[in-house]
Amino acid sequence: MSPPPGYGDWFGLNRIGHFVQDLSNDVAEFGDRLVDRHIRLAVTGLRRSGKTVFTTALVHHLLDGHDLPFVAAVHEGRYQGARLLPVSGTAFPFERFRRVLVDDRPVWPEATDQLTTLKLELRFRATGFVQRWVAPTGSLILEIIDYPGEWLLDLPLLAMDYDRFAAEAMARDGREPRAGVAGEWRDALQGLHDETEPAALIDVYRRYLTAVQHDLALSQVQPGRLVTADPDPKTGFAPLPPGAPEPLRRAMAKRFERYKGRVVEPFYKDHFSRFDRQIVLVDLLHALNEGPAHFTDCQEALATILESFRYGSNSLLARLFQPTIEKLLFAASKADHVAANQHANLKQLLELMIAPARRKARFAGLTTDVLALAALRATDTVRTEHQGQQLSCVRGRLKDEDRETVLFPGEIPGDLPDDEDWRSGRFRFREFGPRRLVAGQKGQHLRLDQAIEFLIGDKLG
Ligand SMILES: Nc1nc2c(ncn2[C@@H]2O[C@H](COP(=O)(O)OP(=O)(O)OP(=O)(O)O)[C@@H](O)[C@H]2O)c(=O)[nH]1
Ligand SMILES: [Mg+2]
Incomplete structure (x- = not known):
């Protein structure tokens, strides 16, 4: 309701109107939150794509609440912390993975051979007007399952x-x-x-x-x-x-x-039928390393999986279980295998690979995003000079070696590789051993916080 033109806001009607509007938005939002405080996040990816490491790093950082500048609740000082909750069935062995990663000689978690569940409660100071008044501390239950990557390919x-x-x-x-x-x-x-x-x-x-x-x-x-x-x-x-x-x-x-x-x-009924958010992890570097047959195989496997999850109402999953996925993030994992100046190409290459699935997801109303991340960063980018040329290299401990070395990891094509790329044998990305996970230390991931903000940030307010 606004006053007649030329009278200004004499009676404060504008302000009252806005207040009532804000209040009703808050009430609506608050109602949503009450029923919506539980998020199931599907972490999907082929075998060795980085699912277990992603989940471990995510829990570590959310428990610690540090080095997550892109998570608005953390950035705004509203994040209060997290705790693990008991689950029915086998629990995700976070403590075991954490122990081997904080050790003096850290090792990667072993390949997954069974289904485990993780439940994390996150607490934060609420932002909405009514919420601040009724329940100043918000809580969100985040549920994730971890499983062997090969099980996914059974869905089709x-x-x-x-x-x-x-x-x-x-x-x-x-x-x-x-x-x-x-x-x-x-x-x-x-x-x-x-x-x-x-x-x-x-x-x-x-x-x-x-x-x-x-x-x-x-x-x-x-x-x-x-x-x-x-x-x-x-x-x-x-x-x-x-x-x-x-x-x-x-x-x-x-x-x-x-x-x-x-x-x-x-498996799908119990675990994939009711997830709200999804991250699809793709190890593009491994796919490039192994040559054209492997790259195509990875592309096809990914398409098969995404086709099964197809996000419209006509999808196989919808016909079987009617999921309600709201947000979908595609992530090129292990981005720390290459220097920082290659991350844009890594992201672009992934965008090309998943373009059809992403289009369908968007059409079905999902919010999607793509990024290159390293859930547990094992290298730094360093500049070196070689024969008068500046090179972007990485410094890290190669897998199965004791000491850190500096090496030129190679470059990522911004386009799908052509015959010449394959013939030249230019893709030889090396694998690195993990660095020791230290509580409170900065720089232990690449864009994990962006992934978290995209996937659950809207529920932390
Ligand atoms: N440098 C680096 N390597 C990573 C990262 N994440 C995963 N890796 C490597 O990728 C391997 C596989 O990661 P996992 O998380 O076990 O993969 P997964 O998807 O759970 O695999 P399955 O359990 O077999 O389905 C690890 O053993 C590491 O060698 C990362 O952020 N940085
Ligand atoms: Mg695993």
Whole structure:
């Protein structure tokens, strides 16, 4: 309501109007917050993409409440701290990971082989008018699960029947470089007969998939649980070529459906059906290092995952579980492997790789962002001179070495690599050992605070 033109704000009506407006916004917001104080964050990424390290570093910094200048609540002095809460099921072993990282000889957490849950309560001083009055201390429960990356690649199976899976897997297994390690598997397929035992065949397939994962370092491995330490002999399955004996095909198809129903569906239903925010971690440097076949494999695996999470109402996930994801962050992990002047290209390359998925997510109304981060920074950028030229190098302790060295890590193309890039063998990014995690010390991450602000900052006010 405003006074007639020319009368000014004689009765203070403008101010009262704004006050009432602010109040109703606050009340609406406050109501939201009450029901919304729980955030489930999905940390997604292929195996070795940095999920466990990200979660560990995030907890460490939120418990410590330091070196997070981009987190508005911290910057404004409103952040009061955090505590870990008990969970049902196996808890994320934060203390164990923290202990090995604060040690004099810190080591990276081991690869994940089971599902664990983390619950963190964050406390902060509220900003809203009504909130400050009714509940001056706000609290947010943040829930994250950690799991082996290969489990993610099982999600697309939910949308397939056995014959489609078999056709896609056989086509993939027949191409190089996979075909190069598929000798025993190909031989096994030659000798199929009515009495072939599915379990024996699956065991050969398991050996082949293990070689694909370990020797070729490729990402697309299905079924994901066949390559974990202790596969359940009852739930594995393997693809069969057209013309395979019908009883065998039927037995495999039955196992396929059982795996979907007993393993894949509960995993997604229990853990991915109700998340609110998502971060997708991508190790682009590893993908570049391993050459064009690996890079394409990583791109395809990522597309497969993102396609499954597709963010519109028509997505597989929506059809199955109706999630309500609000924010999606794509992050190139381990950015500390390269010098700071390469981070813009790293981000740009990731933007190119995920452009279609990002477009769909935006169209579906999600807020998205892309950044290059290092959850636990293992290097510094230093400038050196080489033959009269200034070079941006990194200083850090190479994995499995004792002392820090300075080296030129190489450069990231700002575009998808072309044939010349691959031929030149220019991608040789090295891996570093972790630096000791020290409470209260600055500079132990790169843009972890930006990631936190994007993912949960709006709930800390
Ligand atoms: N320099 C550096 N290396 C990192 C960082 N994050 C992860 N790494 C490296 O990447 C490896 C894998 O990280 P994890 O967090 O274990 O990966 P993950 O996604 O949990 O892998 P799975 O459990 O196998 O699915 C680590 O052992 C480190 O070598 C980082 O911020 N900086
Ligand atoms: Mg892990």
